[in-house]
Amino acid sequence: MKRTLKAAVLGLTAISLSAVAADSGFFKYEVIDALYTSKAIPSDPNAKIWEKAKGTEITLYPQVSVRLNDKKANSLIPKKEAIKATVKAAYNGKNIAVYIKWKDDTPSLQPTLTTNQFADGVSVEFPNKFGRGITLPYVGMGDENHPVTVYLQKNVAGRDYQKVFISKGFGSLTEIKENGVNIVMKYDSKNKEWYAVFKRPLKTENSNLRAGLVPVAFAVWDGNKYERDGNKSLSRWKFIKLGKYKLDKKYLAYVSWGGPYADWKEKGKDIGNPENGKKLFQQNGCIGCHRAGEFQTAPAGMAPDLSDIGGIANAVYLKESIVNPNDVIIRNLNINRHYMKTNPDRFKAYPNNSMYEWYIKTNGKKQSKMPTFAHLKPQDINDIVAYLKTLVDWKNFK
Numbered sequence: 001m002k003r004t005l006k007a008a009v010l011g012l013t014a015i016s017l018s019a020v021a022a023d024s025g026f027f028k029y030e031v032i033d034a035l036y037t038s039k040a041i042p043s044d045p046n047a048k049i050w051e052k053a054k055g056t057e058i059t060l061y062p063q064v065s066v067r068l069n070d071k072k073a074n075s076l077i078p079k080k081e082a083i084k085a086t087v088k089a090a091y092n093g094k095n096i097a098v099y100i101k102w103k104d105d106t107p108s109l110q111p112t113l114t115t116n117q118f119a120d121g122v123s124v125e126f127p128n129k130f131g132r133g134i135t136l137p138y139v140g141m142g143d144e145n146h147p148v149t150v151y152l153q154k155n156v157a158g159r160d161y162q163k164v165f166i167s168k169g170f171g172s173l174t175e176i177k178e179n180g181v182n183i184v185m186k187y188d189s190k191n192k193e194w195y196a197v198f199k200r201p202l203k204t205e206n207s208n209l210r211a212g213l214v215p216v217a218f219a220v221w222d223g224n225k226y227e228r229d230g231n232k233s234l235s236r237w238k239f240i241k242l243g244k245y246k247l248d249k250k251y252l253a254y255v256s257w258g259g260p261y262a263d264w265k266e267k268g269k270d271i272g273n274p275e276n277g278k279k280l281f282q283q284n285g286c287i288g289c290h291r292a293g294e295f296q297t298a299p300a301g302m303a304p305d306l307s308d309i310g311g312i313a314n315a316v317y318l319k320e321s322i323v324n325p326n327d328v329i330i331r332n333l334n335i336n337r338h339y340m341k342t343n344p345d346r347f348k349a350y351p352n353n354s355m356y357e358w359y360i361k362t363n364g365k366k367q368s369k370m371p372t373f374a375h376l377k378p379q380d381i382n383d384i385v386a387y388l389k390t391l392v393d394w395k396n397f398k
């Protein structure tokens with residue numbers, strides 16, 4: 001009698017613990033707990049407030065969303081490594097500020113707008129719309145259905161190179177002015193670190209961040225590695241918790257699906273079986289269009305290269321990409337840059353090749369060239385997501 005009671009109690013504890021565990025992992029690894037203050041928030045990254053705000057360690061993964069026509073830059077891609085950064089946030093009734101600090105041994109200043117020396121830079125993006133029922137945007141600067149606001153700072157000589165954009169995907173940036181935006185980026189030569197603060201009103205005409213959980217993503221450019229444009233390091237969507245606002249449990253359940261866990265290797269296993277996912281990735285013909293990890297036979301540029309997808313994409317985003325490719329349609333800038341150089345015309349130009357277009361337009365509506373795989377069994381989809389989560393580097397990039 002005593003024993004069964006004990007077992008029952010133990011069983012109960014186990015259940016409640018595991019229920020807590022899923023969320024607590026999410027809060028530990030993916031959430032930036034913002035510090036509330038009733039005072040004004042200074043834009044200075046050396047201000048006292050940043051000693052009080054809690055830091056979250058995040059990883060930024062090398063991303064190549066645009067294949068540059070630059071041999072030197074491309075030759076460095078397989079050698080790139082993930083970058084660790086510490087991020088913090090603070091807010092008051094009116095403004096929010098986001099802090100980021102990352103290691104960089106070689107501060108690169110772009111002399112003027114020269115073409116062979118590139119600046120270190122940093123950006124922060126927020127979705128213009130988010131919350132219950134709204135899917136996460138493409139993290140590489142949004143997509144047509146999910147615009148984002150991007151705040152960018154670059155280390156250019158002689159001027160404060162600071163920009164705000166509305167972006168609907170890479171290559172569709174519209175520069176805007178937002179009142180009350182301030183960005184300060186500094187280099188700490190003793191610790192060889194960059195640190196920056198981005199400050200903006202909680203509510204602008206483009207987005208309202210007054211919510212319990214706000215998606216945010218970070219990017220950094222290393223000028224010394226010839227990085228610029230879509231060649232950079234990128235985090236996946238992280239979430240700022242603003243304790244003053246109500247946390248929507250449904251939205252929390254949506255964004256925390258599939259993780260997170262202590263590191264990416266563990267992550268995959270919790271969603272499904274990555275080894276089986278890899279087999280399914282081959283069997284379902286994904287490798288005919290996508291390059292990913294060891295699968296490098298698809299023509300480069302025919303579909304997004306998935307080599308870094310596990311680091312930069314949230315698990316729920318991957319699941320949605322497989323089930324509903326038309327919701328997030330990624331822009332391809334390289335449609336007319338041919339990798340298979342055949343049939344140049346008399347001017348030595350290569351003909352347009354629709355093989356490299358990632359969508360078709362029917363009645364003005366974009367449709368992804370990727371067919372839906374919604375017919376797969378839910379567990380098979382989870383296994384594929386688990387496999388995709390293991391893809392985090394570019395060592396096979398050619």
Ligand code: HEC
Nearest residue numbers: 284285286289303304321325328329330358368369370373
């Ligand atoms: C016929 C070619 C084709 C096939 C087959 C295909 N895809 Fe795609 N996929 C695309 C294209 C084109 C895009 C970009 C357009 C878009 O966003 O839908 C894409 C986008 C994606 C994305 C989003 C990438 C990103 O950078 O955010 C993921 C993830 C993905 N595919 C996974 C898969 C998986 C898994 C399979 C197999 C089950 C698969 N694809 C099969 C063409 C294909």
